[in-house]
Amino acid sequence: xxxxxxxxxxxxxxxxxxxxxxxxxxxxxxxxxxxxxxxxxxxxxxxxxxxxxxxxxxxxxxxxxxxxxxxxxxxxxxxxxxxxxxxxxxxxxxxxxxxxxxxxxxxxxxxxxxxxxxxxxxxxxxxxxxxxxxxxxxxxxxxxxxxxxxxxxxxxxxxxxxxxxxx
Numbered sequence: 001x002x003x004x005x006x007x008x009x010x011x012x013x014x015x016x017x018x019x020x021x022x023x024x025x026x027x028x029x030x031x032x033x034x035x036x037x038x039x040x041x042x043x044x045x046x047x048x049x050x051x052x053x054x055x056x057x058x059x060x061x062x063x064x065x066x067x068x069x070x071x072x073x074x075x076x077x078x079x080x081x082x083x084x085x086x087x088x089x090x091x092x093x094x095x096x097x098x099x100x101x102x103x104x105x106x107x108x109x110x111x112x113x114x115x116x117x118x119x120x121x122x123x124x125x126x127x128x129x130x131x132x133x134x135x136x137x138x139x140x141x142x143x144x145x146x147x148x149x150x151x152x153x154x155x156x157x158x159x160x161x162x163x164x165x166x167x
Contacts, residue, residue: 007165014158018151025147030138031103034131037119038107042066044098044123049085064121066098073100074115075129078141082133083121091123098123101131 031037046065062075062083075083101120109116120131 007162010165011158011162014154014161018154018156018158021147021151021154025151029103029105030142031119031135032139032142033135034101036104037101037131038104040066040069040100040102040110042068042098042100043095044092045094047088047092049089063115064098064100064118066100067095069110070113071110072113072115073102073118073121075121076117078137079118079129079134082130082137084128087126088121088128091126096123 043066044064045067048061048063048065050061052059052061059077060080062080062085064073064075066073099120099122100118102116102118106116118129119134120127121129
């Protein structure tokens with residue numbers, strides 16, 4: 001009896017993906033209120049907005065760089081719809097004071113070369129990325145059951161492949 005058949009490998013892959021979606025939804029740390037955030041002030045020195053969408057590309061990568069920290073402060077892809085990119089680019093001046101916020105669970109990344117995900121970005125009290133909108137997005141995605149449904153679909157597909165795929 002062969003254990004590593006195409007049917008078994010596909011079944012394990014599909015069931016594994018299903019389990020991953022279910023566990024990831026349950027264990028993902030999400031900021032849900034301002035108490036889950038850390039505020040940071042600094043001077044902005046540069047930014048990088050790359051749009052790598054298309055075939056075999058990484059997607060959009062939006063980074064903000066501050067003078068006081070080696071980190072890249074990244075705007076998550078989930079938040080790009082709330083980010084006023086054009087206005088930011090038109091008003092950008094290096095050396096301006098910026099107010100940022102990011103999730104507390106990423107505090108240990110400050111001072112490293114790692115990227116930190118922003119939940120808000122404002123300069124001179126103008127919000128380019130709204131804290132309220134990003135927190136509302138996180139609350140709604142936590143209460144959404146779509147990851148559970150997707151996980152269940154993958155598990156069912158795995159079971160169907162196991163029972164109905166011919167070796």
